[in-house]
Amino acid sequence: MLAIDDLTVRYRTAAGEIEALSSVSLTVAKGSTLALVGESGSGKSTVALAAMGLLPPEARLPAGRILFDGQDILTMNAEERRRLRGSRIGLVFQDPFSVLNPSLRIGDQVGEGLIHHRGFTQERAFARAIELLDEVGIINPEAVAKAYPHELSGGMRQRALIAGALASEPELLILDEPTTALDVTIEAQILDLLESLRVRRGLTMLFISHNLGVVRRIADEVAVLYAGQIVEQGATEDVLQRPVHPYAKGLLAAIPRLGQKKGRLASIPGRLPDLRNPPTGCRFARRCPFATPDSEAPQVLRDIGARKVRCTQAEALRDIAWPVLGEDAPSSPVVRAADAAPAVTEPVVAVEGLTKRFVLSNGPLRFEGWRPMRTPVIISPVDDISLEVAAGEVLGLVGESGSGKTTLGRTILRLTEANSGTIRIAGETVSDKPQRALESMRRTAQIVFQNPDSSLNPRKTIRELLGRPIQRFGLAAPGDIPARVNALLDLVRLPAHYADRYAHQMSGGEKQRVGIARALATEPRFIVCDEPVSALDVSVQAAIVNLLADLRDRLGVAYLFISHDISIVAHLADRIAVMHRGKMVEIGSAEEVMRAPRHPYTIKLLSAVPRVDGPIHGRGPTAVSSEILSA
């Protein structure tokens, strides 16, 4: 159906030409699903854009062909390509929040293509749009067709986008990270929907994702991309359970498994090679624990049994597991504060009956007799929450977007003011004090943010960023501050010369390390980690999680670890709290919650997690699909 042959794509950028794809060849057979997997920078989105003929003008294609049903898309003119997109290929993008035009009705957007490409009248297109919305499992499609995008939830919007892609009766569907912006339960529904559509319509799919668990549910075959090259390709189960290429091994080892609590996660050291001037030999060699002098030679994609692997040592490596590197093993004796001082019974943080309300709008004006009245629309992202965190303990907080986890974290630290409830931090009641009397609490309790790009002031060097809290709280004499900064960098395993860098000169994982170091600068006893790894690639995520675990062991800090990813929380946390619509629905020890969840919502959440191990339930209805209509 789709055959990409020896495709090379280069982008011209201000910093030089980048080779985004190098001689990528793959074929998608009719009616099958091929998944392209890779971390950011691997070139996976470029493949999708190239296949649609939508590459930006900076792109240059020195070599390659993209054959769709025998025709080369690259040699077509713009009009032919447009016609192809309008009729035989459908595309679904990642972010359902920005792709829909906010000022057009859903039905008009879904049917738009039919008017342009099929010559439908407005009315017929709208009627067809309603049928399509019905097909993608939207209840009451007539009403939804008349709605505007802001009235729909993320999952509904993604369904509408899929409906739009199906409008032209395409044979090939290209999906670029279609579930990445969605919650796991919604994600599971969308994956089920895609699977049923594939079966019903005989669709061919090219599915692009960074999430191996998602890929396992949907794809027949998977191709792993690294630095613009396919490093391994084969049947999904085969590759995921028995990866051969070292990169695929590392990627899989870095994913925390549900119900398998290991001491440390494996991580892949190093970073992508400079794509302006990619190495001639193996591109992964510098990060590869199995690298040999042979790796310097150019590597080719070879057939090994039923799959293709780009590694000269493929046969030898088949049964060797990715080593859990000792790179960030603790360098000082492990002291868990909880174990060292069992006499301490006072929890670091104790929250009781905490409630935060936001007034969304004042509500419409109406009259009760002669008196004007308004009933304000109020939401409670934090609704009567009570919890305790013991010294040196990690309390995991799980929930989907909008469940109030971030608000809870910030309310505890008084960055957002609570409406009612008491907060005690390190034995001190802080909920009734004015902001300016919070000095000692601010030192004791710190926060690490989600987005490493936004959490560091871009105009300050790392030295200034880390030195300021020390200076602010007078924790060291001015002359000793540089030494303290170096000690902090060492603690998060960054070399001392990073002190002179600015945030934009570092990678995402490095920035997150600085964010952690900044929180540690005040020598806190409690840190709110607000989705600290969500913005990072899998391999980096593992290293940060390991770092957080080490720091907890060494310094005895307690964390409130907030994440939407229950497998990471389960890996790190001692206890887990589950939030749903502002309420805490379940709290208990990590093992208990994972093994025998009590609340129906927790059960639903756990069953929706896309996993790379365990029984395959992807190609059948999951526990959530029965609720597919309640989206």
Added chain:
Amino acid sequence: MSRNPAPAMTTANPALQDVLQDAPAAPPRKPMSLQLKAGLAITGAIILLGLLAPWIAPHPWDTISMRTRFLPPNATYWLGTDEYGRDVLSRLLMGTRLSLAMGVSATVVSLAIGVPMGLAAGYFRGWIDEALMRGADVLMAVPPIMLGLLVLAVTPPALWKTALAVGFVYIPPIARLARSVTLSLANEEFIQAARARAESTSYILFREILPNAWPPLIVEASLRVTYAILLGSALSFLGLGAQPPSSDWGLMISEARSFLDRAPWIALAPGFAMCLLVIGINLLGDGARERLDPRLKARLGKA
């Protein structure tokens, strides 16, 4: 369906310990754009001429000499002479200082008031924002020249008052820009981090937000300088700014008005000079905008 594929290939990837030494160094400095070079050259030359005026002016700028009235441009008087026989070129050079001083001081006034206003409005929101911004709206509703006239008509004219009045007129655009930049910066997590270590409000405003707000403000300010020069000249033209025998460009044009038919060069010279200065500063501002734009910088930094 516009979608930028750039992140897919430019986002810096994973970093861990052992390969840290080949982490990306500072991005290479982008070569200056032609626009910026031209702006720098023109503005720089004019500033230099203005500063050196007393020493390079070929004739005294204020000596009246009835024998040399209305001489067209010639070898001795390159730009001719005016109704009192004064050398136009020398007056022009001396006037450069007045115009520049006018533009710069007026802009400093509007920055000094507008930036704190915008920072406070954008950071505190609520009624402070409303009060400050509605005040700015009122100021904006008054035509600039009217406000200048109002201030200057009731008190004896003087150059410093003109500068003050013009600076006042240009507070609203500066305050609005500062506010919008602050609004977006206030949501950044590094501001939350500063609050989480109990930093004072003034530290957050002036040490965390302001350094990030500078680039757009500098660009805006440089463009405001040109507006201020023009408005200052207009007020001088109306007799409400610099007073004779001062050689302000606006005043020179005003005085030359009656002789436009006989001696057009007297008005043309300051007119062209003003034009050149405004173009120079605008080029400089636009060039700086491209260079200082933090988004552009971020894109470069990651490539």
